[in-house]
Amino acid sequence: xxxxxxxxxxxxxxxxxxxxxxxxxxxxxxxxxxxxxxxxxxxxxxxxxxxxxxxxxxxxxxxxxxxxxxxxxxxxxxxxxxxxxxxxxxxxxxxxxxxxxxxxxxxxxxxxxxxxxxxxxxxxxxxxxxxxxxxxxxxxxxxxxxxxxxxxxxxxxxxxxxxxxxxxxxxxxxxxxxxxxxxxxxxxxxxxxxxxxxxxxxxxxxxxxxxxxxxxxxxxxxxxxxxxxxxxxxxxxxxxxxxxxxxxxxxxxxxxxxxxxxxxxxxxxxxxxxxxxxxxxxxxxxxxxxxxxxxxxxxxxxxxxxxxxxxxxxxxxxxxxxxxxxxxxxxxxxxxxxxxxxxxxxxxxxxxxxxxxxxxxxxxxxxxxxxxxxxxxxxxxxxxxxxxxxxxxxxxxxxxxxxxxxxxxxxxxxxxxxxxxxxxxxxxxxxxxxxxxxxxxxxxxxxxxxxxxxxxxxxxxxxxxxxxxxxxxx
Amino acid sequence: xxxxxxxxxxxxxxxxxxxxxxxxxxxxxxxxxxxxxxxxxxxxxxxxxxxxxxxxxxxxxxxxxxxxxxxxxxxxxxxxxxxxxxxxxxxxxxxxxxxxxxxxxxxxxxxxxxxxxxxxxxxxxxxxxxxxxxxxxxxxxxxxxxxxxxxxxxxxxxxxxxxxxxxxxxxxxxxxxxxxxxxxxxxxxxxxxxxxxxxxxxxxxxxxxxxxxxxxxxxxxxxxxxxxxxxxxxxxxxxxxxxxxxxxxxxxxxxxxxxxxxxxxxxxxxxxxxxxxxxxxxxxxxxxxxxxxxxxxxxxxxxxxxxxxxxxxxxxxxxxxxxxxxxxxxxxxxxxxxxxxxxxxxxxxxxxxxxxxxxxxxxxxxxxxxxxxxxxxxxxxxxxxxxxxxxxxxxxxxxxxxxxxxxxxxxxxxxxxxxxxxxxxxx
Numbered sequence: 001x002x003x004x005x006x007x008x009x010x011x012x013x014x015x016x017x018x019x020x021x022x023x024x025x026x027x028x029x030x031x032x033x034x035x036x037x038x039x040x041x042x043x044x045x046x047x048x049x050x051x052x053x054x055x056x057x058x059x060x061x062x063x064x065x066x067x068x069x070x071x072x073x074x075x076x077x078x079x080x081x082x083x084x085x086x087x088x089x090x091x092x093x094x095x096x097x098x099x100x101x102x103x104x105x106x107x108x109x110x111x112x113x114x115x116x117x118x119x120x121x122x123x124x125x126x127x128x129x130x131x132x133x134x135x136x137x138x139x140x141x142x143x144x145x146x147x148x149x150x151x152x153x154x155x156x157x158x159x160x161x162x163x164x165x166x167x168x169x170x171x172x173x174x175x176x177x178x179x180x181x182x183x184x185x186x187x188x189x190x191x192x193x194x195x196x197x198x199x200x201x202x203x204x205x206x207x208x209x210x211x212x213x214x215x216x217x218x219x220x221x222x223x224x225x226x227x228x229x230x231x232x233x234x235x236x237x238x239x240x241x242x243x244x245x246x247x248x249x250x251x252x253x254x255x256x257x258x259x260x261x262x263x264x265x266x267x268x269x270x271x272x273x274x275x276x277x278x279x280x281x282x283x284x285x286x287x288x289x290x291x292x293x294x295x296x297x298x299x300x301x302x303x304x305x306x307x308x309x310x311x312x313x314x315x316x317x318x319x320x321x322x323x324x325x326x327x328x329x330x331x332x333x334x335x336x337x338x339x340x341x342x343x344x345x346x347x348x349x350x351x352x353x354x355x356x357x358x359x360x361x362x363x364x365x366x367x368x369x370x371x372x373x374x375x376x377x378x379x380x381x382x383x384x385x386x387x388x389x390x391x392x393x394x395x396x397x398x399x400x401x402x403x404x405x406x407x408x409x410x411x412x413x414x415x416x417x418x419x420x421x422x423x424x425x426x427x428x429x430x431x432x433x434x435x436x437x438x439x440x441x442x443x444x445x446x447x448x449x450x451x452x453x454x455x456x457x458x459x460x461x462x463x464x465x466x467x468x469x470x471x472x473x474x
Numbered sequence: 475x476x477x478x479x480x481x482x483x484x485x486x487x488x489x490x491x492x493x494x495x496x497x498x499x500x501x502x503x504x505x506x507x508x509x510x511x512x513x514x515x516x517x518x519x520x521x522x523x524x525x526x527x528x529x530x531x532x533x534x535x536x537x538x539x540x541x542x543x544x545x546x547x548x549x550x551x552x553x554x555x556x557x558x559x560x561x562x563x564x565x566x567x568x569x570x571x572x573x574x575x576x577x578x579x580x581x582x583x584x585x586x587x588x589x590x591x592x593x594x595x596x597x598x599x600x601x602x603x604x605x606x607x608x609x610x611x612x613x614x615x616x617x618x619x620x621x622x623x624x625x626x627x628x629x630x631x632x633x634x635x636x637x638x639x640x641x642x643x644x645x646x647x648x649x650x651x652x653x654x655x656x657x658x659x660x661x662x663x664x665x666x667x668x669x670x671x672x673x674x675x676x677x678x679x680x681x682x683x684x685x686x687x688x689x690x691x692x693x694x695x696x697x698x699x700x701x702x703x704x705x706x707x708x709x710x711x712x713x714x715x716x717x718x719x720x721x722x723x724x725x726x727x728x729x730x731x732x733x734x735x736x737x738x739x740x741x742x743x744x745x746x747x748x749x750x751x752x753x754x755x756x757x758x759x760x761x762x763x764x765x766x767x768x769x770x771x772x773x774x775x776x777x778x779x780x781x782x783x784x785x786x787x788x789x790x791x792x793x794x795x796x797x798x799x800x801x802x803x804x805x806x807x808x809x810x811x812x813x814x815x816x817x818x819x820x821x822x823x824x825x826x827x828x829x830x831x832x833x834x835x836x837x838x839x840x841x842x843x844x845x846x847x848x849x850x851x852x853x854x855x856x857x858x859x860x861x862x863x864x865x866x867x868x869x870x871x872x873x874x875x876x877x878x879x880x881x882x883x884x885x886x887x888x889x890x891x892x893x894x895x896x897x898x899x900x901x
Contacts, residue, residue: 137788140633202738226787228738232559240561240626265789276789279524280635283790304790411619414610 024343024384026336026393027064027081028130034087038112041087042069044119052123059131062340067126081332081390085126087112101125103314104321106328125315129329132312134337137279139308141338141345142186142245143398147305148238148282149192150248154255156196162253162287167192174298175305178325182309184391185338191239198252201231204261218260221286226263226276229284247308248282249301261286275300277307310334335390342397343383346376349404356413363413372407376400523637523673526783527630528553528563531612533644533653535569535604540719541710543571544585545643545680545726547593552733553639557783564615564630566602568644568654578716585722585730587714601628609659616640616667638675639780643726646681648704649689661690668693674767676744676780680725682707685761697744697767697775701725702758709757724757736777738784745773 034042049067053060083106090100090111099121100111108129110122139145149171153161171190179188204219221229230250238246254261263271263286273295275285283304285297306313312333314320320327353373357365379400383393407413530553532546550565572583572594583594602611614620615630632638645652649661664687668675677698679687684700691698701708701723710720711727722730732750736742751760764772778784 223787224739226789227784228557229787230559230783232557232561232783243626243629243631263789265791271789271791273790276787278787280633281525300790307788307790409618411614411621414613414617414619 024062024340025064026062026340026390027387028066029082030065030067030126031082031084032067032069032087033084035089037089038087038116041112041117041119041122045122048119048123049126052127063131063336065130082106083108083130083329085110085122087122090114098317101318102321103129103318103327103329106332108329125318128315129318130333132330132333132337135307135310135312137277137307138310139245139247139280141342141398141401143402144187144189144244145309146189146191146238146244146246148246148248149190149301150235150237150250151192151194151253152198152235152250153194153196153253154198154200154258158256160256161196162194164194165251170296170298174296174302178302178306181324181326181331182311185334185394186309189244195235198235199231200229201234202228204258207262218262219254219258220262220264220270222264222268223266230278230281246282247305249304250282250284251287251297252284253287260288273300275304277304280308282308310338312337332390335394339383339390339393339397342394342401343380346380346397346400346404349401349408350376353404353408353413356408366410366412369407369410369413372403372410376403376407379403522635522786523779524635524786525633526558526562526637526639526780527632528558528639528641528781529566529615529630530563531566531607531640531642531644532568533566533607533642533651533659535654537569537571537574537576538719539569539644540571540583540717541722542643543567543569544583544593544722546641547583547598548585548722548726548730549641550598551593551595552730553781556733556736556778556781557738558781559783560599561627562783563599564601564628565599566607566612567600567604568607569604576718578718584714584717585727587712587721589714589716599627605654607654609653609657609663612653612659613663613667617669618671632672634671635673636671637780638672639678640675641678641680642687643680643723646679646687647683649686651679651681651687661687664688665690665692668696674769674775674779678729680708680723684708685759685763688763691763691766694766695769696763697772698763699748700761701756703761706758724755725760728756733777733781736781738778738782740776740778742777743773744775744777744780745771747777748772 032042032045046067046069049065053065085108087110090113099113099117100109102109102111108125110117110125149167151162151165151167155161156163175190182188202225204221204225207218207220237248237250240246252261261274263274263276265271273285274288275283277283283301285300285304287297288294311326312330314327314330322328350373353369357363376399379396382388382396383400388396528549530546530549532542534542546565546567550563553563554560571577572581579589581594582589582592584591585593602615615628618630620629630638642651650658652658664677668677668691672695674695674697675693677688677691677696679698679700681687681701683702683704683706685703686700688696688698688700702725709724711722711724713719714721732747748762751762753759762772767775
């Protein structure tokens with residue numbers, strides 16, 4: 001294999017341009033239209049919006065936001081994401097003076113109640129939809145995820161346990177639509193299993209709250225017990241065939257003597273869904289196994305999956321009219337956010353590669369690393385210079401992230417072991433000293449001999465020049 | 475003339491490598507400039523860790539270093555008990571003490587002279603064994619630069635919200651640790667290796683002059699502790715006369731004794747643990763380095779933040795589900811789960827066809843009770859469960875060094891042996 005020193009090239013060619021990459025600006029156009037009775041709101045909203053974008057540069061610095069009045073058509077950019085906001089009068093009774101907000105595709109209809117609304121409310125709604133907060137449970141980005149569904153019976157030996165589940169139908173009904181929609185972001189592989197003996201590592205405490213129906217007293221899991229719920233030592237949860245990130249979804253059926261098992265919220269009351277999410281890892285739903293009115297476990301899994309993938313949730317006061325599971329606003333926000341995070345990750349990885357190559361100056365950088373770095377730079381270039389749609393932004397940035405991580409974690413990019421100076425002397429001296437001593441002595445002898453010869457020669461010339469016949473021994 | 479030129483040429487050819495070696499030693503860049511650990515997102519300060527990893531390394535081989543393998547296995551057991559799953563533990567054992575021909579008690583590794591607790595057991599997963607434990611592999615694991623063919627169980631797949639526990643034991647000296655008796659890793663290499671994605675690292679070393687090994691660390695958010703100071707040795711704890719070698723080191727023995735008192739929900743902090751360091755008990759001066767551990771202090775860090783696999787959870791509410799695309803039609807009144815019939819008559823416990831997941835708890839007794847047909851009484855050994863096979867599911871007799879108790883149980887109730895073990899042997 002050929003070890004090519006490409007480090008200098010990378011530094012000199014691309015270093016200054018990398019900083020330019022930090023100024024990613026995604027264009028977004030929002031057109032604002034209002035019915036005549038609320039026309040006075042429009043300039044207020046425009047000015048409020050401008051002041052908000054100027055003051056919140058950290059949150060929307062990567063977006064090039066334009067909020068324009070519908071009548072002004074000249075400021076439409078080519079491939080910007082376009083949204084429209086229509087202000088109208090409240091059609092049905094607006095309760096408590098709250099506006100009636102409906103989303104359909106990329107349009108938002110705002111029904112203003114009789115009392116009117118503040119411009120800042122409209123701006124805040126737009127902010128929640130365009131730049132939603134990142135859920136803290138969001139898993140690390142990966143182009144491929146493995147979803148592992150497990151039906152765990154705590155102890156099937158005593159009877160009354162779940163022997164199987166209609167998982168294929170449930171996945172078709174609840175998950176396939178959303179997975180298809182999210183397929184532009186990630187690829188999904190699904191696996192499932194049923195286990196009949198999955199004991200808990202602790203005893204849940206008996207329910208303390210007295211309920212009218214004493215049969216539902218059951219057992220409870222508080223926050224500390226929830227943290228240690230997953231008994232990793234004894235449960236086999238997912239196959240580890242490759243290095244994909246796995247999101248686990250567990251439907252836990254407690255043993256007969258321990259039903260019902262409730263999940264407590266942090267404030268001590270019982271959760272209505274009896275489910276919880278473990279950040280970056282997956283979700284758990286505990287089965288009631290009664291005919292109680294409750295959400296289907298796979299609906300719970302679906303919302304847990306959305307949180308784990310970072311899909312933004314629509315604020316509660318907004319109704320969504322859409323054929324698909326996710327509205328276009330949510331999907332766009334997710335694509336933008338993941339695209340920006342991936343771009344940042346790529347830049348960090350490339351900076352780290354340069355620092356590493358700088359730090360260890362005699363580390364050879366292999367051809368495949370060079371190829372990956374150049375590929376990542378190409379993709380970054382695309383992201384920054386071309387006006388990409390959100391979907392292609394995400395795919396190019398995810399390509400860039402994969403290539404730059406692969407380059408950074410290439411097995412050849414390893415720091416060489418450190419040898420202190422004393423070690424180097426100690427290793428080299430016994431090798432070279434015995435050889436060099438005779439050589440040095442020989443050199444000195446040679447030099448002396450050469451000098452003598454030279455002196456003799458000069459002396460002989462001098463004698464000849466000074467005349468007199470040199471006595472020759474013929 | 476040719477002779478002279480030849481010798482001069484040869485001399486130059488010899489001198490050049492020596493000269494370059496000397497020059498490079500002066501001009502070479504020092505490899506330990508401070509480099510901020512990348513991927514530690516600045517916005518993750520104030521957010522805790524969400525997963526735990528442990529890298530446990532025993533770097534010495536040969537039978538007389540039994541105690542180093544017992545050290546690593548003892549830490550492995552404690553860390554597993556406190557909740558870190560096998561998939562998140564990388565255990566490196568340089569030699570096999572349990573199946574060593576000199577082991578009088580084959581397939582066991584004990585850490586205390588009375589041979590009370592077998593650390594080897596039936597359910598351990600050693601990721602790097604024997605000659606795979608090399609300095610190169612250790613550095614590759616820590617930096618994530620493993621070959622593409624390395625399986626998932628041998629990789630450290632940490633992210634920027636992982637807390638990593640790195641425990642190393644073996645023979646060491648001033649700023650080095652000996653691997654397999656033929657190579658060594660220096661403190662500078664370890665410092666350079668800690669640049670992988672992580673949230674916080676706890677580095678614990680049990681060797682001679684261990685405190686020197688963490689002296690060269692520079693990456694942020696590392697808390698380090700070692701068993702002995704510069705110029706001091708770390709001593710073993712006790713010998714076992716029948717095994718014939720020392721079975722545990724005194725520092726690790728101290729740590730394991732402390733961890734036995736910790737469970738998953740303990741609120742003890744790292745500072746509590748460090749305050750208990752006593753040179754007269756450990757027989758050497760254990761040290762702590764916390765100047766790199768800046769986001770919070772050791773007094774605010776729980777023991778389980780590094781030793782346990784405890785994660786924050788978020789409870790999902792139905793109202794929150796509404797915003798995520800769940801609506802009224804998802805409510806069901808029937809179950810999508812098929813239930814086994816509720817047996818009004820207690821099921822007979824099939825004593826030898828049950829598929830226990832936790833096979834490690836059965837051990838000798840389960841084996842005997844399910845296979846021996848004409849055995850009336852199984853001999854008692856401290857801590858074992860006994861069943862009479864005339865009435866195979868009658869009861870169990872458990873002994874511990876402290877007491878002996880007998881428990882009855884009904885054949886219908888499940889897992890007789892496990893219950894006995896849990897009740898009487900769980901600490």
